[in-house]
Amino acid sequence: MNQRNTKQKNPLNEFGPGTEAYVRGKVSFCRIASHIAGEELEKNNQWLQNRRASAINNPYTRLLITDPQIVVGRAGAKTAFETHLEKRFFRRKKDKVLCFEAVNKNSTKLPEVGHRQLSPKTGETVKEMVLPADLAQGVDVMLKIRIFKTKNHANHGMSLDTVIIMEQDIRYEADVASSLAQRGMVWEPMPVGATARQPHTAAAMAV
Numbered sequence: 001m002n003q004r005n006t007k008q009k010n011p012l013n014e015f016g017p018g019t020e021a022y023v024r025g026k027v028s029f030c031r032i033a034s035h036i037a038g039e040e041l042e043k044n045n046q047w048l049q050n051r052r053a054s055a056i057n058n059p060y061t062r063l064l065i066t067d068p069q070i071v072v073g074r075a076g077a078k079t080a081f082e083t084h085l086e087k088r089f090f091r092r093k094k095d096k097v098l099c100f101e102a103v104n105k106n107s108t109k110l111p112e113v114g115h116r117q118l119s120p121k122t123g124e125t126v127k128e129m130v131l132p133a134d135l136a137q138g139v140d141v142m143l144k145i146r147i148f149k150t151k152n153h154a155n156h157g158m159s160l161d162t163v164i165i166m167e168q169d170i171r172y173e174a175d176v177a178s179s180l181a182q183r184g185m186v187w188e189p190m191p192v193g194a195t196a197r198q199p200h201t202a203a204a205m206a207v
Contacts, residue, residue: 022071
């Protein structure tokens with residue numbers, strides 16, 4: 001009898017580094033303005049272990065969206081990677097809502113953030129920004145997911161490279177903008193040049 005290879009293959013290896021896809025949905029949980037680290041990381045790992053899930057040892061970022069939809073390119077047909085990504089959508093146990101989760105486990109970088117701008121002159125553009133706080137629940141966002149080759153392993157991984165805020169008025173979890181607006185002030189994010197950004201070289205999302 002021939003022995004079967006029971007070792008599970010990494011499905012992401014089918015896609016070349018640099019392959020990307022976009023997913024749009026509503027924020028359910030957001031931690032991309034800073035890493036989950038320190039005491040918070042320890043508490044989160046305890047929570048994971050209590051639910052028999054694997055602990056995450058390194059500081060990481062996480063974004064969970066509901067009602068996810070693949071945003072296809074101009075060709076109009078889904079690519080193989082987009083189809084694969086769609087299969088990662090799941091139903092949340094407590095309310096059966098369709099969800100998609102992006103977790104960058106091994107990156108010291110935060111995902112890039114952009115804000116969609118609509119102008120009669122320039123049309124539709126995306127302006128890079130720095131988040132002063134994490135996004136509130138319900139904010140309409142579009143995520144750029146990219147395939148990359150890990151440095152120390154032959155397997156490929158997935159990275160949450162960019163989060164694009166699709167709403168005109170940005171709502172934050174800490175409600176910074178809203179509280180200032182009630183006092184006649186407008187929150188203005190840091191200029192792009194205030195924070196140097198480097199290419200994402202070591203981000204990893206759970207397979």
